[in-house]
Amino acid sequence: MKIINKLYYLFLLFFLVSCNSQEKTENIMSTEERITYISSKIKKYKDEPLYQIEIETLNNFEILINGFPVYTHNHLLPGTIKLNINPALLKSGSQNLEVKLYPRYNSQNIQNEFLSNKDSFILKMEKTSWKDGSLEEPELIINYELPKYKTDNHGEPDYEKPIDYSKQNELIKNFNFTAKIPYELKGWSESEDLSKVDKEILMNKISNFYYTAIDAFKAKNYDYLNTLYLNADIEWYQSEYFSKETIRKFQSKEGRKGKSISTTKANTTLYEQKMFSQKDSKLELYCDNRVIRLVHSSGPNKGNSAFGYEDIDQNGMKREIFIDLFLHIPKGSKELEIIR
CATH class of the missing domain: 2.60.120 (Jelly Rolls)
Structure with missing residues (x-):
């Protein structure tokens, strides 16, 4: 595992603040379109x-x-x-x-x-x-x-x-x-080696991708967000043999499923949802440098996904939600995609 130099963080922060927020909307799939499409890709097995x-x-x-x-x-x-x-x-x-x-x-x-x-x-x-x-x-x-x-x-x-x-x-x-499993996933097996990509170009792409995902989540543009995760979700659902009913449950959810920890009493009972700051974060490479993500670099959230939010519910309970956002560049491509 290699860690990209934190000196590039300033570049990342600049992009998160200043990137143009225009999104490509022509390829957004509705919930029903995603459910139908994903279900057609999931194979069922006897074992x-x-x-x-x-x-x-x-x-x-x-x-x-x-x-x-x-x-x-x-x-x-x-x-x-x-x-x-x-x-x-x-x-x-x-x-x-x-x-x-x-x-x-x-x-x-x-x-x-x-x-x-x-x-x-x-x-x-x-x-x-x-x-x-x-x-x-x-x-x-x-x-x-x-x-x-x-x-x-x-x-x-x-x-x-x-x-x-x-x-x-x-x-x-x-x-x-x-x-011994009946399916075979492409995953990151044919992905590009990100350690060989120009660091400045890679940082530009990652910064823009995170900015877009965060912006969509804050705007509650869940159809756009779930379309970004489409290929990753197909592999996830296949690996766990999800039924169409289970697929519908996940695809109909407002937001993304994430790891939830640290439920404590807040100082307020007012509902609030605040996205994580990228200030204290770093990039990490996995799987022979073919998968990358942004993680918290220190403190109690160290090593967890930097894509997520702090949530205070109607009962005044506070928790952190960490949403997976693992990126890769498919073989022959130059663009990042979500792989998990």
Whole structure:
């Protein structure tokens, strides 16, 4: 993974403020047009395997499948999650799971400098499958728990040799596994290597794309926004075998589905929706430099998508919504598209 130099942020900020907001509207698809089009692309299979990960920890962490970040947790709240990883599985065969474990936050909401010997991290990967409208009994694929002791020559814990994590500010663990899935997605497999694109040209394109997406979201131009996500949604829905009813639910939603965290009591009960500022953000490359996105660079939102908003509902509860906006340039093209 490579990080584009933050010196280009000033260029990004300039574009977010000053880009022309005119949008191409001739290709916008209505909700019904999208539902019909997407449904025609989704294939159904007799066997529909679903791979899931479950994590329990108080630490911060990032989970990558084949170099693609499927989940980032950087918060004081416990990181107990369960998620489907099929959208990151492009085809059957050997896959890679990478876990990056970071120090937790203390009671003052300040991230510790190092890991602790009291840290706990449990990860399970399971394979299940849709059958007659319900999921089958899962099969355990990976079962990992952060070890407390070094192992002997037989792979057994040596209780006289505890592992010291107190000088580590990061722990990386990789696993290989085999996935068998009936579909095949193009994804980023044929995308251009973005590290070879002129940085100034790339920044121009990314800045303009984010500005357009944010502007559309603020204007509640959801048909335009969902049309931008059309190809990405087709691959997402295929990987999870969505029915037409489920497709309709997502495509009819006002706004975009995003990760929601940090529900707290606000100082007001007035409804408010405020887009994230791009001031404290950076660009990150994934998947052998073929996928890129803008993320928060520090603080409790570090590593999460910079495309999103802070929301205060009618009950006065405040939360942050992080919406995926992963971009790539398809092979033979010069223009960015949303890939996830």
